Amino acid sequence: MTDIISDVSMVQTLCDPGEGKKAEEFYNHTDGERFDTVKNFYFQQHVQQTYDFAISKMKKYEDMDKLMLDPWSALELGGSFTDDSDPDTELDQIYHSFQVAEALRKLYPDEEKYGWLHLTGLIHDLGKILTPAFGEPQWCNVGDTFPVGCMFERVGVFPEYFDYNPDLKHPVYSTKLGIYEPKCGLNNLIMSFSHDEYLYKVLTHEKNASQFTEKKLPIQSYYMIRYHSFFPWHKFEAYTCFENEIDKENKHWVQIFASFDLYSKAHDIVDIESVKPYYQNLMKQYLPAKIYF
Structure with missing residues (x-):
């Protein structure tokens, strides 16, 4: 696995965004046809994603007792919005999932x-089943994620909207470290509730992890998903003050994967x-026959 491409700019080139859209035009949150939709989404997310909210949502789903599906049916349901x-992109999520998977397969056949x-490319957004299956609003399912229980760092998408988050007035949550310790590891952070953290908890839950599978997903896969x-x-x-050595070792895998996730969106729609x-065979090898959600 050490020969995987490690230069993000190279991934941009190899993913070939196409003549219709330059690489620097992706991840654009300043204008465009979808600007108003995206802006409204992030206002709702940044205001309502608090520490207490994230804790309550994970508590709601911690038993994974709400639904049981085979992996392919879960993919279809989670990709239906x-x-x-x-x-x-304005494509349903299932098309995006196949674009990412096929871009990875093309370069690493x-x-x-x-x-x-x-397979990680295909299922990385499987947690988005939260909206079509359970009616969760998109602002607590999709979008960029961040830790709660500590100060919101002013980077990324519409960080000014954090000014309206109630945790900003909390005496502990509003501090640099908040409830955490330096170098505690990302695994010990409470993240904003989203499809990323949810899918990680689904796959590692005893009901799913204890089932027999022919092969196991490596730690790099879980970092990419989470x-x-x-x-x-x-x-x-x-x-980065919360990173530990394991986080640092796997960070470049997340960065490379995020590039495939981003730049593959300009590709033609995959003939599913x-x-x-091919992907059903991979699911059979790596995933339980039935997944508990």
């Missing part, structure tokens, strides 16, 4: 060596039926 936080990576939306950390170098057998 358009992400209001995304300025780069060795199934034996990188099958886990192809932190690909944590742009303040992997893009803007914020919250033609690639379905």
Whole structure:
């Protein structure tokens, strides 16, 4: 796995955004056709994602007793809506998932060596099932993520909206470290509630993790799933005071994956039926036959 591309600019080139859109035009939150939708989304998210809210939501789903689906059905259900936080695409999420997976497969075609990576590309947004399955509003499902219980760092998308978050007035949550210790590790942070953290908790929950699978996803896959939306950390170098050595070792994997996640959106729509057998086989190898949500 050490030969994976580590230069983000190279990933931009190899993903070939196409003549219609330059690489620097992606992740644009200043104008564009979807600007009003995206702006409204982030206002709602930044104002309502508090420490208490995140804790209450994870408590709600901690038993993973609300739904049981086979992986392919979960993919179809979770991909059945358009992400209001995304300025780069109006496609339903399932098409985006296949664009990412196929972009990774194109550059790393060795199934034996990188099958886990192809599958990670496909399922990285599976947690977005929160909206179509359980009716969760998009502002607590999609979009960039950030820690709660500590000061909001002023980077990324519309950081000024944090001024309206009630935690800004909390005597502890409003401080640099908040409730955490330096170098405590990202694993010990309470993140804003989202599809990233939710899917990580789904896959690692005893009901799912204890089921037999032929192969296991590596730690790099879990980092990609859990932190690909944590742009303040992997893009803007914020919250690094909480990093431990394991976070540092895996950060570049998240950065590379985030580039595929971003720049593959300009690709043509994937013919899902033609690639379905390949990904169903990967699901059979790495995922439980039934997933508890």
